Amino acid sequence: MKLHTLFESYPIIKLPNSNPEITGIANNHVHIAPGNLFVCISGYKVDGHNFAKDAVKNGAVAVVAEKDLDLGVPVIKVKDTKKAMAILADAFYDHPTQKLHLIGITGTNGKTTTSYLINSIFKDSEHITGLIGTLSVNIANQVHETKNTTPDSLALQSIFHKMRENDVETAVMEVSSHALVQGRVNGCDFDVAVFTNLTQDHLDFHHTMEEYKSAKALLFSKLGNVYKKNQLKFAVLNADDPASNLFATETSAHVVTYGIDSEADFTASDVKLGHNGASFTLQYPDGAKNITLKLTGRFNVYNALASIAAAYVSNLPIDTIIQSIEKATGVPGRFELVDGGQDFSVIVDYAHTPDSLENVLKTIKQFAKKRIYCVVGCGGDRDPSKRPIMAKIACQYASNPIFTSDNPRSEDPLAILDDMEKGVIGSNYEIIADRKEAIHKAIQASEHGDVVLIAGKGHETYQIIGEKVYDFDDRLVALAAIKTK
Incomplete structure (x- = not known):
């Protein structure tokens, strides 16, 4: 593709001769x-402008x-x-998502499970899918492995292009708040x-819950303003979450709701949970x-409802949807x-937020016959304000909490554990900084x-x-x- 042709999608720009x-x-x-075009990106640690000469070489x-550079090749300033x-x-990749049925899932918890459920429903409906x-x-x-949710x-459009080359019809993707703020899903x-x-x-990235909510709202504001009979756009919102009120006003798409406690288009009643x-x-x-x-778990009932609603508005038969789910x-x-x-x-769960930890522990309490051991830590270089909250939840729902390291990164693991302790002064818990040792201790004692x-x-x-x-x-x-027990 010629440089000038590529920039036809980027108007009001000065192009070289x-x-x-x-x-x-x-x-x-x-x-x-x-023959490549190099895009200088200013990241958190590295500025791509500093490597432009190496790219030319x-x-x-x-x-x-974003700045004037003397490189001996055309430089397009934006x-x-x-x-x-x-x-x-x-x-460059010929607008691949315009040729796909694209479903995006955002939220703090449940994105991965919901995306897997939706993908499974479409696969069971004999669609070729991408996830x-x-x-x-x-x-x-x-x-294929991925580094980010x-x-x-650039990587995203390349992936969608590969999907089209492999005849994918429906693509399902998790959309993180970081990606929305950083414009990764633009296009x-x-x-x-x-x-x-x-x-x-x-909150280490968004600073406040209002900023975090506004970041999530970007996905719904990106749904098209044009109402086409055969290309309907839908926002599938959790009616039990107050943030949905904002998202409903942010989008021009058709709004469909799901929930357990609130009135909604898709609801679950007579919910029964087992182990x-x-x-x-x-x-x-x-x-x-x-x-x-x-x-199991109330949270998975929500994930199922969201998946059912997304598949239903995508015109899949309800019986096919239910058989798959x-x-x-x-x-x-x-x-x-x-x-x-x-x-x-023994249960391993990704629960790394206060809400997800509470959801999992509440589910366990519904079938646990005796003691509940909870081995939990908090990641380093991440939102420190949730550490005492996580510890408090562990002590509230588990009979035997053990606080340990998660991914401490550049922080001192003991300092992270000290932050956790501030939420549970006087409670019954144990601290074992070494994660392997903490897991062995819980299992040996069970x-x-x-x-x-x-x-x-x-x-x-x-x-x-x-x-x-x-x-x-x-x-x-x-x-x-x-095995060693």
Whole structure:
């Protein structure tokens, strides 16, 4: 594609006289190939402008920058290179999301499970699907690793392009608040946007809950303003969460609601929870259906409702939707049972926010026959205000809380644990800074009928201490502890 053709999607810009052929776009000088366009991105730690000369040496034939640069190749100056990268990536890959049915899920908790459920429903409906999220990128059943819940705009458009090359019809993606603020999903043509819930998280980045809520609102404001008969846009909102009121006013799309306690388009009544599943009566616009899930917890009833609503507004038959949702099993690291033949329960869950930890512990209390051990920590270089809250919740719902390290990163693990202790002065808890030791202690102390919850890391297979990343999987550590018991 010629440089001038590429910039047809970016009007009111001064273009150079030269018009080189652009073979690709890159924002890392190391990844430059001959004929590429290099986009200078100012990140939190590195400024891409400082590597523009290296990009040219590596073969870049043009550069997009926010400042004047003397490089010997055309430099196109823009106000915001992140926004420009999203526009140019969408154009270079021929607007792939306009050719997909794109469903985005945002919220503090439940994004991963909801995205998996929706993806499963469409697969069971014989759609070729793509899935982008915390655990991986899946393109027509081919799994690829991902570093972020939502990749940057350049990587994202490349992924969508690969989906189209593999005949993907429906794409489902988790949309993080960071991605929305940073414009990573600019250029994505969403058809359905789903909101799960809003509770405290990421305040190290957003500073206040109002900022956090405003970030989530961006997904719904991105839904198109044009009402086309065959291209309807839907916002699927949790009626039980007050934040939905803002999102409903932010979007011009058709609003569909779901909930348990509030009046909604899709509701669950007569909810029953057990240790290995849940059941409820679904009320939906065309009637009522009884549903039995293999997933347990009130939070998973919400995830199921959101998934059902998203699939329903996407014109899938309700019976097909229910058949799929009823056979769905858990997502790795989400209320995942570790079975080593022991006579007590061991559960690994990603719960790393106050709300998610409380939800999981409330669910466990409904079936726990004896003691509840809760091994939990808080990540370093992340919102410190949630640490005492997490500790308080653990002490409130677990009979035997054990506070330990999560991913301390650059912080002192003992300082993080000290922050947690401030929320539970005088409570009954134990501190074991070494996570492996803490898991072994809980499992060694457990007896018949007890439940051990290992919270915070879920599917993660690493531990970040300082600048180093170590192999660490809660599930494997727990299994080893069970075998040595």
